Every structure is written in C-alpha cells, then in structure tokens.
Amino acid sequence: MADHVPGSKVDVSSIACGRLTINLSALAENYRLLAAKVAPAACAAVVKADAYGLGIEKVVPVLVQAGARLFFAALPEEGRKVRRLLDAMGASADVYVLAGLVPGTAALYLDEGVIPVLNDLAQVENWARLSTERNGTPLPCALHIDSGMNRLGLDSEELERLLSQPQLLAALDLRVIMSHLCSADEPDNSLNDEQHTLFSRALSRLPKSAASLANSSGIFLGQRFHFDLARPGIALYGCNPTPGKPNPMHQVVTLEGKILQVRGIDAPQSVGYGATYRVTGPGRIATVGVGYADGYLRSLSNKGRAFAQGVALPLVGRVSMDLTTFDISALAEGSLKPGDWVELIGENVTLDEVGHTAGTIGYEILTDLGRRYHRVYEDA
Amino acid sequence: MADHVPGSKVDVSSIACGRLTINLSALAENYRLLAAKVAPAACAAVVKADAYGLGIEKVVPVLVQAGARLFFAALPEEGRKVRRLLDAMGASADVYVLAGLVPGTAALYLDEGVIPVLNDLAQVENWARLSTERNGTPLPCALHIDSGMNRLGLDSEELERLLSQPQLLAALDLRVIMSHLCSADEPDNSLNDEQHTLFSRALSRLPKSAASLANSSGIFLGQRFHFDLARPGIALYGCNPTPGKPNPMHQVVTLEGKILQVRGIDAPQSVGYGATYRVTGPGRIATVGVGYADGYLRSLSNKGRAFAQGVALPLVGRVSMDLTTFDISALAEGSLKPGDWVELIGENVTLDEVGHTAGTIGYEILTDLGRRYHRVYEDA
Known part of the structure; x- marks a missing residue:
C-alpha cells in the first residue's frame, strides 16, 4: 500500500476511488486444487486477456510457483508477453497461442519461441512448409480439432484431408491435440458426450500426442474428460465452474x-x-x-x-x-x-x-x- | 503503422487481432464545432476515463491545439496526469477534478496544481481552512451545486448553510460554479427547465463566477443553457448528443x-x-x-x-x-x-x-x- 505517484509525495492508495485487491495465495491454491483434481493428467493455465484482467506480470509467476508448466494465451502479442516473462524468470514452460497461425504472425512464432495452436488446414500446411524450409527441424505446435463449437479448429472435412496427407503432421512436432467444450457448464447437456465422442474418434486416427479437452467446467464433468491435459482458465480466478452448485474455488x-x-x-x-x-x-x-x-x-x-x-x-x-x-x-x-x-x-x-x-x-x-x-x- | 515489438522484428500491426483507429482531426473538428456553437461562452473539454478510453496522452494535446484551455477529469489521479501532460507541453490551461476534495486527496490538489470541484459543504470548509492556513492565499476551486441529479454537489440545505457563512467562499478563489443536467438528451423533458431554474437561482445568490451547466447534450438545448462555460465530453469523441436526430459530430x-x-x-x-x-x-x-x-x-x-x-x-x-x-x-x-x-x-x-x-x-x-x-x- 506504499505506492506513490512517481515524483510526488501523494500516495496512490489514498487518492484512488476504486481498490482492486487480488489474492495471489487464493490463485495459487486454486491452481493446486485443479491440478490435484485432474492428476495424473497435467494441468495447464489459461492466462489470456491479461490473465483474465488480473495482470500477466503478477499472475504467471504465482502459477509457475504453484507448478504450472504450460500456458495458453489468446493473442500472439499476449503469448509473446508471457514467453518473455517466463524467460526472464528462467522458467521452463511452454506458451501456446489460441488464435493460431493467422496471416502475418509466422515471424512471431518462429522468432519468439511461442507455439501456435493450428486451427485450420491452411495453418497446418503453412507450419509444415516452414518446418521443411528450416532444415527440416519439426516446429512445435498444437492442433485444434473442432468438435461442435464451430468457432476455431479443423472441421470434419478438413480433418479427413489432413489424415490423407500424413507427411504434413510428420513434418511437425505435434505436442498437443485439443478441442473446446461449448456447454461444459451444463453437466446434463448431451453435447458434452457428443463432443467427447467426436474428439476421441479424432484422437484415435491422429498421431499420439497429449490430448486436451477440459476447460474449467470440463474438469468437473468427470475423469474421462481430463485426457492428458486440462486447461482451466476462469476457475483459477475464482468464478464458479459448477453453476448451481457451491463454488469449489477460492475467491481471488x-x-x-x-x-x-x-x-x-x-x-x-x-x-x-x-x-x-x-x-x-x-x-x-x-x-x-x-x-x-x-x-x-x-x-x-x-x-x-x-x-x-x-x-x-x-x-x-x-x-x-x-x-x-x-x-x-x-x-x-x-x-x-x-x-x-x-x-x-x-x-x-x-x-x-x-x-x-x-x-x-x-x-x-x-x-x-x-x-x-x-x-x-x-x-x- | 510501423510499430514494432520492442527488441523484435515483429510488426505489432501485423499480429494484432483488433485495430482501433482514432481520427484526431475529427476530434479537433468536433471541439471547434462545439466551441463555435457555444461562443461567446467558453468551451471546456471533458477528458475523464482516459479521455473516454481514447488516451489522454494523444487527446489532450490535440484539444489544446484546437483551443481548449480548461479540462475536466473525473478522478484525482486522472487530473494529475492531465496536469503533468499540459505542463510538459508548456500549455497554460486549468485542470478540474470532478470527484472533488475527497478525504485523502488534499495533498494532491495542493501540490500538483490540480483544481478540485467542491461537492459538499465539508469540502468547502476544508478547502477554505487550507486556504487560510497557507498564508491566506485563496486556493482555486469550482463549486458544484446539485440541481436534481442527486449524485454529487451541494443540495439546497447545504447551499443555505454555505450562504449563511460568506467568509467561506471569501477565502477561496472560486473560478467556476457548475451543475449537471440529468436528462439533457431529452430536449422535451421538463427536468431541464427545472434544473435551469434551480441553477440560475443559486447563481443569483452566489459570488460572481463563471457559470457552467451544459454537458454535450445540454449544448444543443439552446443558448440559454450555455451560461459562461460549456463542458462537452462524449460529443467530442463522436457520439450523437442529439439522440433521434442526425449526428452533428464527426466520427472519431x-x-x-x-x-x-x-x-x-x-x-x-x-x-x-x-x-x-x-x-x-x-x-x-x-x-x-x-x-x-x-x-x-x-x-x-x-x-x-x-x-x-x-x-x-x-x-x-x-x-x-x-x-x-x-x-x-x-x-x-x-x-x-x-x-x-x-x-x-x-x-x-x-x-x-x-x-x-x-x-x-x-x-x-x-x-x-x-x-x-x-x-x-x-x-x-
């Protein structure tokens, strides 16, 4: 609370009209709670939108300390920030960018050590081509399979075309295969099972890689939704991932x-x-x-x-x-x-x-x- | 558009997923249009909320260039930023803070050259006391009379108590007497006339000072609402101050x-x-x-x-x-x-x-x- 306006005697805390207190211990506790719940699956941390508005600079170090080794950002620029912060800390953790290999972003992914989530076949083709051009060293990536959200990810037709060209994935260091649940906060919604089935079917036809389906609410749908890697976001920050039931998370x-x-x-x-x-x-x-x-x-x-x-x-x-x-x-x-x-x-x-x-x-x-x-x- | 990520070859404009273009010429044109409309009254510029989200650092210099010499911020910290920016530019302009002399903020107003809008009798008393303590040099201020908003400003009872203690205002450098319209975007609402009447009555009983009632929409209620000083905010930034009629402002x-x-x-x-x-x-x-x-x-x-x-x-x-x-x-x-x-x-x-x-x-x-x-x- 000893913050001062630069070059002034005035204490910011005394002149502020709004005060936002962020409990970093509760944040760490939430990460540990979720990680324990999904174990033996791994637990990533979603820190998009400036760590849900709470500040990447403060949130990421706490999550690393709590054990997170895999981060998801939404935008390329966010991914770069998280990557640099981790590098400055000397933390060995991977940073994925959900927006993916959008035109104009290849240089960022190549130069900054940020890993794209490939969302359509054109992105897979471009990343494979860049892999081949760079002396054939397979470039790291995640692959996003759409299972019903219809927002990002390869649709069923694109998946078939990908499977018919095995040389594409062979050229890549495919680290994560993921999909996104659209109604995980409604445990009784049949869409959850439908998405689980579609995702599992895709996994069975793709090269072995860490599979990831569960967002915050998905973690509470049961163990079969955990696969190899969970990706909680909002629950880390204290919102209730189980609407209608008591909030299992700590208030942040x-x-x-x-x-x-x-x-x-x-x-x-x-x-x-x-x-x-x-x-x-x-x-x-x-x-x-x-x-x-x-x-x-x-x-x-x-x-x-x-x-x-x-x-x-x-x-x-x-x-x-x-x-x-x-x-x-x-x-x-x-x-x-x-x-x-x-x-x-x-x-x-x-x-x-x-x-x-x-x-x-x-x-x-x-x-x-x-x-x-x-x-x-x-x-x- | 030649922005680069610091220490990187990556061009920010190429990796961004959203692009916000702010037309500073349109902003300047909007200020000139409003200033001409209220002349011979003066025209302040409201730059609260980081200049309505568009960035104080970019907006304030353009408004100064367009002729603005009086600024209103909402919070003490915002006022400080605007003041320092103006000082760095060598611009002679006054900065008022609408939140007023809230407990804890006196040091800021005394040390940083920001002027408080006094919103209740306790604030008037405190500012008068500080004036007296500082060798009797009257401290600058604005006085906010509530005329029906019931949000900030002296109510009728407090106004009577103020008028019964003429030594209070005598100790101050009272530069602006203001009130705020609550339904100026509805020209036919009888509240506008009621507020005009209450404000005029208060003015007639207070020491002579620059009177200010009109916000953006108030400017379009006619000349009798202009008094000595208009305080447009939203119209500067391109929103329509005359809902239901064509927008007279330029898109920013x-x-x-x-x-x-x-x-x-x-x-x-x-x-x-x-x-x-x-x-x-x-x-x-x-x-x-x-x-x-x-x-x-x-x-x-x-x-x-x-x-x-x-x-x-x-x-x-x-x-x-x-x-x-x-x-x-x-x-x-x-x-x-x-x-x-x-x-x-x-x-x-x-x-x-x-x-x-x-x-x-x-x-x-x-x-x-x-x-x-x-x-x-x-x-x-």
Missing part, C-alpha cells in the same frame, strides 16, 4: 469503491441520469467513485448491490461513467461517510452474482475490470 | 476485427457457447479475434453486426472472451479470408448503434474499449 478478487459523498433525502426525489429511480421516503444516498468506465457494467443500474458493515446496499439510479449511487438508508446515520469503502465484488457480492445481476457472466465482469483501480496484490 | 473511432478463420457449414449446426445459434442452411461463418475481454460486450450476442465490402454481417452465437462469430454467407465465397479485417464500429456500424444493440449507450462502448487493440492515431 475483491473490488471496493470509495464513497465520495453522502446525501440525505427528505422529500421524494429522483436520482441520476434519466431520473430512473425515485426515492420516496427519507433516507440517505451514497455516491461511490466507480462507474461503467471502470467496467462496473451499466446494466447493473437499479439492480446491483454493494455491501458494508454486514448490510446489503441497493444500487439506485443508473450507473454513470465514473459514479454509482447506493441507498444506504439501512445503516444508521453517520455509519458511512466520505472516504469509506464499500464492497462491490468480494466475499458477500460474488463475481458470479455481479455477472448474473448484470445479465452476463462473471467472466465478463472479471475481464472488463478497469484500469483506474488502485491494484493491491496480496500474497500470503 | 473505427474498430476493426481480424478474421482468424472462415468455416463452411453444410448441415444444420450450432455455433459457439451454449449452442445458442443454429445455422440452418449452407453458409459460411467467420471467426473474428475480438471478444468481450476487449469491451465488445457480450450482450451483443446474436444481435450485433459487422460490416465488410458494403454488406452487413450478422453476429451469430455468443460473443466469447476473445472471439466473435459472424455469418458471412451474404458475401461470395472467398471474398473474405483469414487475415482480412471487418468493421465492428465505424462509418457503417456507429458507436451509438452498437450501444443501442448492446442494450446500453455509446458512452459505455467507448469507455470500455479494451487494451489489446492495435491503436492507430490518424492526424490530418
């Missing part, structure tokens, strides 16, 4: 907003833009310095809640760009004052709850967390 | 997503998470490397659209964290391929449209624009 993120002003309301009055909320009785409204520009979604307007001193405080009016108003009448007068913090996400108002209230999922809340918060990384 | 932002994969669909199949979209006939789906972690809101799922080669392309399936799928069947086979760009926000799919489709407003789309885009600043 706490977001607090600072109260800028408390106002007493005597007569009926409206609050905020568009006057969408009307206070009827006498009460008190607190204005908090966090808004939708901080990723505190506008769809929480008139629906969200904060938490302070054991009491839930309804969000009233519209969330505005930098400010949100809460009805704090349930607390005694004077118990909350300007400068005090209220919980916006945390132990009492979970990421999953905020996502649900906002009409979305905790994942979006997490990855949209803004850049204006004072970030505090807690380690045990 | 273009967002493009790169196609990572094109897939032919023959038989009926579902697309994406939860299988929420089912392709019925033969067609083609393009997967684009932009998702909700980039601020491309998940609420656009199955509703948004992209634009390419003169054709609108429906968003199909759910927006996922790093990827979004579009139905490109309306274009001839082969006309879009991996590596090509499609417009997600721009001339054809406006910020306001994207906001409306996502169930929110263009403001939120703008301020949530992610950090993974390759940013291109265009100047005339």
Whole structure:
C-alpha cells in the first residue's frame, strides 16, 4: 500500500476511488486444487486477456510457483508477453497461442519461441512448409480439432484431408491435440458426450500426442474428460465452474469503491441520469467513485448491490461513467461517510452474482475490470 | 503503422487481432464545432476515463491545439496526469477534478496544481481552512451545486448553510460554479427547465463566477443553457448528443476485427457457447479475434453486426472472451479470408448503434474499449 505517484509525495492508495485487491495465495491454491483434481493428467493455465484482467506480470509467476508448466494465451502479442516473462524468470514452460497461425504472425512464432495452436488446414500446411524450409527441424505446435463449437479448429472435412496427407503432421512436432467444450457448464447437456465422442474418434486416427479437452467446467464433468491435459482458465480466478452448485474455488478478487459523498433525502426525489429511480421516503444516498468506465457494467443500474458493515446496499439510479449511487438508508446515520469503502465484488457480492445481476457472466465482469483501480496484490 | 515489438522484428500491426483507429482531426473538428456553437461562452473539454478510453496522452494535446484551455477529469489521479501532460507541453490551461476534495486527496490538489470541484459543504470548509492556513492565499476551486441529479454537489440545505457563512467562499478563489443536467438528451423533458431554474437561482445568490451547466447534450438545448462555460465530453469523441436526430459530430473511432478463420457449414449446426445459434442452411461463418475481454460486450450476442465490402454481417452465437462469430454467407465465397479485417464500429456500424444493440449507450462502448487493440492515431 506504499505506492506513490512517481515524483510526488501523494500516495496512490489514498487518492484512488476504486481498490482492486487480488489474492495471489487464493490463485495459487486454486491452481493446486485443479491440478490435484485432474492428476495424473497435467494441468495447464489459461492466462489470456491479461490473465483474465488480473495482470500477466503478477499472475504467471504465482502459477509457475504453484507448478504450472504450460500456458495458453489468446493473442500472439499476449503469448509473446508471457514467453518473455517466463524467460526472464528462467522458467521452463511452454506458451501456446489460441488464435493460431493467422496471416502475418509466422515471424512471431518462429522468432519468439511461442507455439501456435493450428486451427485450420491452411495453418497446418503453412507450419509444415516452414518446418521443411528450416532444415527440416519439426516446429512445435498444437492442433485444434473442432468438435461442435464451430468457432476455431479443423472441421470434419478438413480433418479427413489432413489424415490423407500424413507427411504434413510428420513434418511437425505435434505436442498437443485439443478441442473446446461449448456447454461444459451444463453437466446434463448431451453435447458434452457428443463432443467427447467426436474428439476421441479424432484422437484415435491422429498421431499420439497429449490430448486436451477440459476447460474449467470440463474438469468437473468427470475423469474421462481430463485426457492428458486440462486447461482451466476462469476457475483459477475464482468464478464458479459448477453453476448451481457451491463454488469449489477460492475467491481471488475483491473490488471496493470509495464513497465520495453522502446525501440525505427528505422529500421524494429522483436520482441520476434519466431520473430512473425515485426515492420516496427519507433516507440517505451514497455516491461511490466507480462507474461503467471502470467496467462496473451499466446494466447493473437499479439492480446491483454493494455491501458494508454486514448490510446489503441497493444500487439506485443508473450507473454513470465514473459514479454509482447506493441507498444506504439501512445503516444508521453517520455509519458511512466520505472516504469509506464499500464492497462491490468480494466475499458477500460474488463475481458470479455481479455477472448474473448484470445479465452476463462473471467472466465478463472479471475481464472488463478497469484500469483506474488502485491494484493491491496480496500474497500470503 | 510501423510499430514494432520492442527488441523484435515483429510488426505489432501485423499480429494484432483488433485495430482501433482514432481520427484526431475529427476530434479537433468536433471541439471547434462545439466551441463555435457555444461562443461567446467558453468551451471546456471533458477528458475523464482516459479521455473516454481514447488516451489522454494523444487527446489532450490535440484539444489544446484546437483551443481548449480548461479540462475536466473525473478522478484525482486522472487530473494529475492531465496536469503533468499540459505542463510538459508548456500549455497554460486549468485542470478540474470532478470527484472533488475527497478525504485523502488534499495533498494532491495542493501540490500538483490540480483544481478540485467542491461537492459538499465539508469540502468547502476544508478547502477554505487550507486556504487560510497557507498564508491566506485563496486556493482555486469550482463549486458544484446539485440541481436534481442527486449524485454529487451541494443540495439546497447545504447551499443555505454555505450562504449563511460568506467568509467561506471569501477565502477561496472560486473560478467556476457548475451543475449537471440529468436528462439533457431529452430536449422535451421538463427536468431541464427545472434544473435551469434551480441553477440560475443559486447563481443569483452566489459570488460572481463563471457559470457552467451544459454537458454535450445540454449544448444543443439552446443558448440559454450555455451560461459562461460549456463542458462537452462524449460529443467530442463522436457520439450523437442529439439522440433521434442526425449526428452533428464527426466520427472519431473505427474498430476493426481480424478474421482468424472462415468455416463452411453444410448441415444444420450450432455455433459457439451454449449452442445458442443454429445455422440452418449452407453458409459460411467467420471467426473474428475480438471478444468481450476487449469491451465488445457480450450482450451483443446474436444481435450485433459487422460490416465488410458494403454488406452487413450478422453476429451469430455468443460473443466469447476473445472471439466473435459472424455469418458471412451474404458475401461470395472467398471474398473474405483469414487475415482480412471487418468493421465492428465505424462509418457503417456507429458507436451509438452498437450501444443501442448492446442494450446500453455509446458512452459505455467507448469507455470500455479494451487494451489489446492495435491503436492507430490518424492526424490530418
């Protein structure tokens, strides 16, 4: 908390209007929990979107320490960042990029030691050609087989064409064969079994390599979904991979907003833009310095809640760009004052709850967390 | 576009999966248009939320060049950044912070030359006390009178108490008296007149100072809302301050997503998470490397659209964290391929449209624009 503005006496923690606390011990604990659950399969860590918004620089070293040796990023540029960070740490771990060998990216994969996930036949052909051109040293890659997501990966027709040209994969160092589940958070959805069957069938026809199907929720579908390598993302960061059941993961993120002003309301009055909320009785409204520009979604307007001193405080009016108003009448007068913090996400108002209230999922809340918060990384 | 990854041969523009182009000439033109409209009143520029997501470092110099001499930031830390940037440029302009003199921030306002907007009586008292303690040199400030927003600013009771202690304002260098409209985007809403009346009444009882009421939409409510100083924000950045009428502003932002994969669909199949979209006939789906972690809101799922080669392309399936799928069947086979760009926000799919489709407003789309885009600043 001793952060200072460069060249100034001013302490960032004292001027911030939002405070994001990231519990790195809980993150490590989550990794160990998932790794133990999938053992003897290996457990990768998905750190795309700047480690789900929590910061690659802080998250990756903790995961390495907890035992992760295989990382997945979404974009080539993200993969490069993770790779360089691992190199600087002297950590021997592989970094895969899910976007794959998109036109324009070959130089990055060749020069930076990042490994592409090959998503279509053209990518396999290009990578095999580059392998051959570079003195025949097989270049490392993962192969993505689509099993029903229809988003990335070789479809069944492309798979047949790949199988008819065995020299392509023979030219490559194929380290992982993967697919992605589209409904793993619904354990009873028959799509899970269908995808499992399609993936298993593809595996049986491809060269032996580490097989990977399970994302966070997939890990909880049972051992037969674990194959050789699991790829959890969101569960590492504390969201519930088993919706409808108790969350097996530890809470990683706490977001607090600072109260800028408390106002007493005597007569009926409206609050905020568009006057969408009307206070009827006498009460008190607190204005908090966090808004939708901080990723505190506008769809929480008139629906969200904060938490302070054991009491839930309804969000009233519209969330505005930098400010949100809460009805704090349930607390005694004077118990909350300007400068005090209220919980916006945390132990009492979970990421999953905020996502649900906002009409979305905790994942979006997490990855949209803004850049204006004072970030505090807690380690045990 | 010649950006290179530090220490690498790789060109960032070639590996990016999203490209955000910011037209600085249009931004300058928007400022000049608004300044001309409110003249002889002065025209400030609101640059909170990192200049509505477009980058303070790039936006502020352009606005200074266009004539802006007064800036508003939301948070103390933002104000400090703008102040230092202006100082480095040698620009003489004032920077106000809307969050005001929150506990813990006095040192910043005293040491960094940033001016607080005083939002309640306690803030006025504290700033007057600090003025007196510092050899009686009146400290600069703005005063925020609430006229119906019930969010920040002195309410009517606090205003009476302030007026009963004239020594408080006498101790201060009161430069701006302001209030904020809550329904300026609805010209026929009677709240606008009510707020105008309340604000005018307060002005008549306070010491003479520059009066400011109009935000972007307020500027278009007519000259009597302009007072001495207008404070446009969103209109500078191209959103329509006159909903329901043609947009008088120039488009500033273009967002493009790169196609990572094109897939032919023959038989009926579902697309994406939860299988929420089912392709019925033969067609083609393009997967684009932009998702909700980039601020491309998940609420656009199955509703948004992209634009390419003169054709609108429906968003199909759910927006996922790093990827979004579009139905490109309306274009001839082969006309879009991996590596090509499609417009997600721009001339054809406006910020306001994207906001409306996502169930929110263009403001939120703008301020949530992610950090993974390759940013291109265009100047005339």
